[in-house]
Amino acid sequence: MAEAEPDPLEVTLRASGLTVRPVPRLGRPSAGEIEELITRRRRPAILTGMIEDWPARTDWTPQKLIERHGGKTVTALMDLPADGVLMPDRQSAYERTLTFASFVETMLTTTTAKPCYLAYTRVADILPSADYDFATLLGRADDDTGDTRAWIGSAGTRSMFHSDLKDNLFCQIWGRKHVVLLPWEHSMAAYPFPDNLVNSQVDLAEVDLGRFPRLREAPLLAATMNPGDVLFMPRGCWHDIRSRSPSISINHWFGEPMGFADYAGLLTRLGPRYWSATLRDFFRYGVLGRPQRADFFFTPAPTGKRLYDLVRHGNFSKDNDPADR
Incomplete structure (x- = not known):
């Protein structure tokens, strides 16, 4: 062949x-x-x-x-x-x-x-x-x-x-x-x-x-x-x-979804630009509850919103698990 x-x-x-x-x-x-x-x-x-x-x-x-x-x-x-x-x-x-x-x-x-x-x-x-x-x-x-x-x-x-x-x-x-x-x-x-x-x-x-x-x-x-x-x-x-x-x-x-620990190490390595974006979205989409724009089915929740869900609901993957969509 x-x-x-x-x-x-x-x-x-x-x-x-x-x-x-x-x-x-x-x-x-x-x-x-x-x-x-x-x-x-x-x-x-x-x-x-x-x-x-x-x-x-x-x-x-x-x-x-x-x-x-x-x-x-x-x-x-x-x-x-x-x-x-x-x-x-x-x-x-x-x-x-x-x-x-x-x-x-x-x-x-x-x-x-x-x-x-x-x-x-x-x-x-x-x-x-x-x-x-x-x-x-x-x-x-x-x-x-x-x-x-x-x-x-x-x-x-x-x-x-x-x-x-x-x-x-x-x-x-x-x-x-x-x-x-x-x-x-x-x-x-x-x-x-x-x-x-x-x-x-x-x-x-x-x-x-x-x-x-x-x-x-x-x-x-x-x-x-x-x-x-x-x-x-x-x-x-x-x-x-x-x-x-x-x-x-x-x-x-x-199986089980990835958790915050998996992303925390990556965020640490990626540096200040990523930290500031995460903090911004923690307040914008989490604390303030502003709606996030999801243009496509593959548009994920911002990392900051997911961090807020971890703090507020104890679930970093809330609404991000494919089975939930």
Whole structure:
């Protein structure tokens, strides 16, 4: 079999002088190996051969989805921008209500200049939950901390560099995506926004090493996600995900969320600019109770507001847990 061509993003990163290594792959790990990975090794890995018996692997093709669920009404993001870290408009500017069949047909025909995405959607709202089984995969049938979402979109959709509060299993059902990862302990190299510590200012497709020099030493990992691949990302792991073809994915967040101690060390290292933004938002959105602008579903609460929630309610992740949204 001919070796696959390197992904364009990896080519760009290496051309900039950055080191990019492959995400380790584990072929059909046992239940014990999965438990070891999740509880002790705590490193990203792609698990192969684990979901081939899921009905979703054969039933979630575009044509079958249209035949079975095409009449359902969905609200999708249409004509999204193809580049940039921040969206120029609020989420409502891109939202369109249409039938699932119309969305899937658009997803298959639109260009990468105008991506469309049915993103962050609870799978059970549009597709049968019997088609996938994370409880068996994880060996945690009694775990009620999980939350499962669907990500269905055209080539060119992007989830820009960010980190999640919980452990994450990301499953590629149909189509291909590309991921770039950075472990949480190297968060300084992700250059978080001063007012929140989970979204990065960096666009990896347009790397500016003059502005973001710590990336030179960042231990980046990358992989192309093919159908049937399952990516484990431990909580806090930074990830950039881009669709290379029309794509259907589901992810499952699980376990305990990151706490204030995880962020306190990072805040300490990041310095005064971040401390002042946290203190400002502690008073603005916490003490004064001013409404915070949430432009998109992935807009997190400011770190200062989360600190206020810790002081006031004893919960640093209040309203930030995916299961609560």
